[in-house]
Amino acid sequence: MSANVRKTSIRKRLVGLIMLICTVAILLACSAFFSYSWLNLRSRQVRDLSTHAALMASTCQVALAFDDAVDGSEALTSLQATPTTAYGLLMRPDGSSFAEYRRLGFALSPQARPDETGFRFDSDWLVVEKAILLNGEKIGSVFLQSDLSELTAFYQQSAITIFIIIVAVLLIIYVLTLRLQGVISTPIAQLAQTASQISGAKDYSTRAQKHANDEIGELTDAFNDMLEQIEKRDQALRQGAELLRATFESTGDGLLVIDATGKIAEYNDNFVKMWQISEDVLATGDINKMIASVSREVLDPGGFKQKIEQLTQSDSESIDEITLKGDRVFERVSCPLIMDGRATGRVSSFRDVSESKKAAHELNSLRSLLSNVIDSMPSIIASIDTEHRVLLWNREAAILTGVSPEQAKGRKLPSLLPQMSQQLERLQEAIAQRNPQFKRALPVESDDQNRFWDLTIYPLVSNGVEGAVVRMDDVTERVRIEEMMIQSEKMLSVGGLAAGMAHELNNPLAGILQNVQVLRNRLLGDLRANQAAANACGIDLTAIADYAAKRDLPQTIDTILSSGKRAVRIIENMLNFSQKSDDHFAAHDLAKLLDDTLELAANDYDMKKKYDFRKIEIARHYQADTPKVMCESVKIQQVFLNLLKNGAQAMTANNAPRRARPRFDLRVSADQELVQVEVEDNGVGMDVDCAKRVFEPFFTTKEVGVGTGLGLSISYFIITENHGGTITVETQPGKGARFIVRLPQRRQLREVAS
């Protein structure tokens, strides 16, 4: 509306202004012209009349000089030629009339005399007086009066005409102005309208129309230019705002903006979701209500509130973590909002770091677990690259070599582990062919003694890391224990009697048996000392012999001796077992070895206490003339003894099948290469799981103290490792067990530790 008012006023003012200017101009022009012509006319009138009077004066000079009135009157009559001269008078110097002329019908009115200038104007007339001189002496004067009424009337007429013309011209100007003011006012008005439109609708894409290349055109251009800039800026601003909003919303973090007065200014959806703030609380915009609702989630609401207070007062950045109920953790980054160098609030962003914290924690603990695992291994573990340079070096490696992991990294493995310098081919093979390499009980000479190492080289092909993991175990103890186990098991298997004890038994046995021989000699022998003693006692030696024979003393003595011999034999057997057998390979008949072992078992005192071998039926199925086998008799006997002992135990066990009499079926057979020995019992037998594990060291189903669980594992070791044979079992629960030993006839050495 106001724009409209202004708009019309511009137009009106423009028109008014133009009209005013035109009017003033015309009026000025007209009046100037008018005045000029008026003055001009008057001066001409004065000149004309003066000339006329001078002429008249000269004409009438004579008449006056001669006082010829007629002549004077006559001269005056010539005034008729000029109709405007209405009255003429010749006066004597005293002012009396000399001659007079009066136009017809002219009513003489009392006239004023001209002043010193020689003329005078009245409204309707002009009077001129001219002295008539003769020889410098005034002889009279001429007085002429011009009638101006016609002139005045003409001027009046003209003024009216001019006025009408002026009015007409002004009218025309008005119409033209009205028409043409648009040239100037329209662009301005349009500009104004555009401006008002823009300010009303805020649509900066509107453009003002340019009409001409004048200043208004320039103004329009400038305006449009400005508009364009505004539009661009506006767009940029809008884009910026949209970008900001999109950013605000698209971030995974929850964002909250608090203004300087402590009111909630902005927040994004994530913020609401993270903190689970209800719409009602948000709608209030009241920070305190929000804190109250939020702190219910927080583990330590007091500290939480305190921290917020602290943050509100501070104008520095802060990063901290908020622990929530349910193991959740938010990371809070709070920054002051600075505008034009003044803090105008705070922006806080919240990030749920529970998962990443958990993951990081898990990763950490996994990593430390892994390194703990690797470090806790009692093996040397080193990983190397293709150049054999160390990447990883565990604690055991550090302890055994005295080279710390830091020192070891990057150094060549063989320089750190001399054991490896002989194994470069294996390393190469493992890395190049990606073939895991194993070497059992690798003997390595170290300064004081031979040690044995189990070596595993495992190629690495993961994640582009090429190289290998080398694991080395010092198995010297194991190798020794394996040997010791065989040794100690031997002693245990012959009735639990130690070899040393067997040796020790020989002395008391000697005390018995040798003294029995002394006794026999002194009772029955033909000795001089016997004779002397008999004589001294007064007894006849033959009588003593008779008595002894009657009382069966020689037989009794012989029984003692033969029992003693048996004892000696048992001890010999036991001592046999106790011998450390280093490589006593010889050709042996397995059937005989089996029989010998059976006899030994039957005589085993310890075994006899538990199960009487004589009560066990023994069925021999021996193929005739089986070839001899290269073996260590003692060790093979030990195996047989173990099998027989286990069988006997299985058959006399409480849960053994009672129907049948305990019975061993012993078989010996041979083919081209192998000799096979079977020891079959009809005892309790075993289920599949048991049968699978019988050869494992320390696997036993017997009570503590009864079985060590070593018997079969030692047997397995002897047969497979020492003799290159096989030992297997066929069994079913309640159906007895059959152990099958197969030995190659010719010796096939299987290396144990070299």
Add this chain to the structure above:
Amino acid sequence: MTRLLIIDDDLSVRQSFSRYLTDMEFEVVAVSSAEEGLALLAHESFQVAVVDVRLPGMDGDIFIPQAHEIQPLLGYILVTGSASYQPSASLVKMGMQPSQVFRKPILEMESLVVAINKVAARGKE
């Protein structure tokens, strides 16, 4: 009469030797350690020593070379409780025969007498 020196730490064994061999009309002196034996050898002469291998203090097979220093003509019989005993290299060098080594218990004492006589005869040559 042949003089025998018996060295064995086991009393009953020592007694069985000295009684049996005395009955066989040897002159027998029995002691329980190699050290006592060496001391005796310094003063008295013997033809044959019957020595247990395992003794408290000095062992039998250490005693023999030292006794040989004192009485070079002395003959020896070794008696041992160990089935696996083998005479040491120095004893073999001294001319020790398997027939001079006896396993305890000695079941045929006559064989011991035969061996002693053989060794004593060698010393007399």
